[in-house]
Amino acid sequence: MAAPTIRSLRTPLGRVRGLGAARGGTHHWWMQRVTSIALLPLTVWLVFSLATMPDSTWQQATAWIGRPFNAVLLLAFLAAAFHHTAAGLQVVIEDYVRGEMARLGLLLAVKGVCVLLWLSASLAVLRIAVR
Amino acid sequence: MSKITDTREAVMVGRRSDGSLVRRPLSPHLQAYDMLQMTSALSITHRITGVVWSVGLVFLVWWLLAAASGEAAFNGVMWFLGSFVGVIGLMGLTAAAWYHTLAGIRHLYWDSGRGFDLPTTYLTGRAVLIGTAALTALTWLIMLIAWI
Numbered sequence: 001m002a003a004p005t006i007r008s009l010r011t012p013l014g015r016v017r018g019l020g021a022a023r024g025g026t027h028h029w030w031m032q033r034v035t036s037i038a039l040l041p042l043t044v045w046l047v048f049s050l051a052t053m054p055d056s057t058w059q060q061a062t063a064w065i066g067r068p069f070n071a072v073l074l075l076a077f078l079a080a081a082f083h084h085t086a087a088g089l090q091v092v093i094e095d096y097v098r099g100e101m102a103r104l105g106l107l108l109a110v111k112g113v114c115v116l117l118w119l120s121a122s123l124a125v126l127r128i129a130v131r
Numbered sequence: 132m133s134k135i136t137d138t139r140e141a142v143m144v145g146r147r148s149d150g151s152l153v154r155r156p157l158s159p160h161l162q163a164y165d166m167l168q169m170t171s172a173l174s175i176t177h178r179i180t181g182v183v184w185s186v187g188l189v190f191l192v193w194w195l196l197a198a199a200s201g202e203a204a205f206n207g208v209m210w211f212l213g214s215f216v217g218v219i220g221l222m223g224l225t226a227a228a229w230y231h232t233l234a235g236i237r238h239l240y241w242d243s244g245r246g247f248d249l250p251t252t253y254l255t256g257r258a259v260l261i262g263t264a265a266l267t268a269l270t271w272l273i274m275l276i277a278w279i
Binding site for chain 1: 137138140178181182184185188189191192195196198199200201202205206209213225228229232235236238239242270271273274277278
């Protein structure tokens, strides 16, 4: 039996892993899609919920945030939204910002701000919901 | 020509017949491309509304943090959101959010490998625009009814 002809300089193991030169494969692209699908119902819920409470007092707003159903969906929305935002802004920066150092610095700054905003907002929801 | 600061530009450098270096044009070739046709206009609008939504998230975080920290801080946020600038900003954010949501559904449809022919592209593009207008109007109608 003849040995299989190799028509590519990529190793067979590398082809099977399918992770490419950046070692990430399609993970970034895939997670952007997964979070976008999660955000479809969550966004519809959040926008229409907030639209019904334009003149809410502090008591009414905290009561709404503190309800378990709303608190869980808010935490889910924040997690999906900030993952999706960080992934989207990363692509925009990678497309338009020239220069390795400027791009890397801006990417790290944007990711850091996204994580801090996500943690702050989640802490706020938990603090209102758990007491 | 100026110094190359980005390694990705190395493959985009050529030489003229007299030997001098020239920087080749990079995609999306704005100097040769009509950015006013619907396909490309909706495409860049999807990206812009995504960035706008990111900024809008900061206001959602502010609203939640203020609600958690107390009545005075919450009243401050609600005063700003109810001001002229706040209402105009929220209206723009509503439109951007619905556009990005609907254009995102269009992208997921494209990801399934469908809808790339020109008639379908124009059809889904118009659907996104009409849907954005309808959902934005519906959102503010609900808000007005709740306000009264």
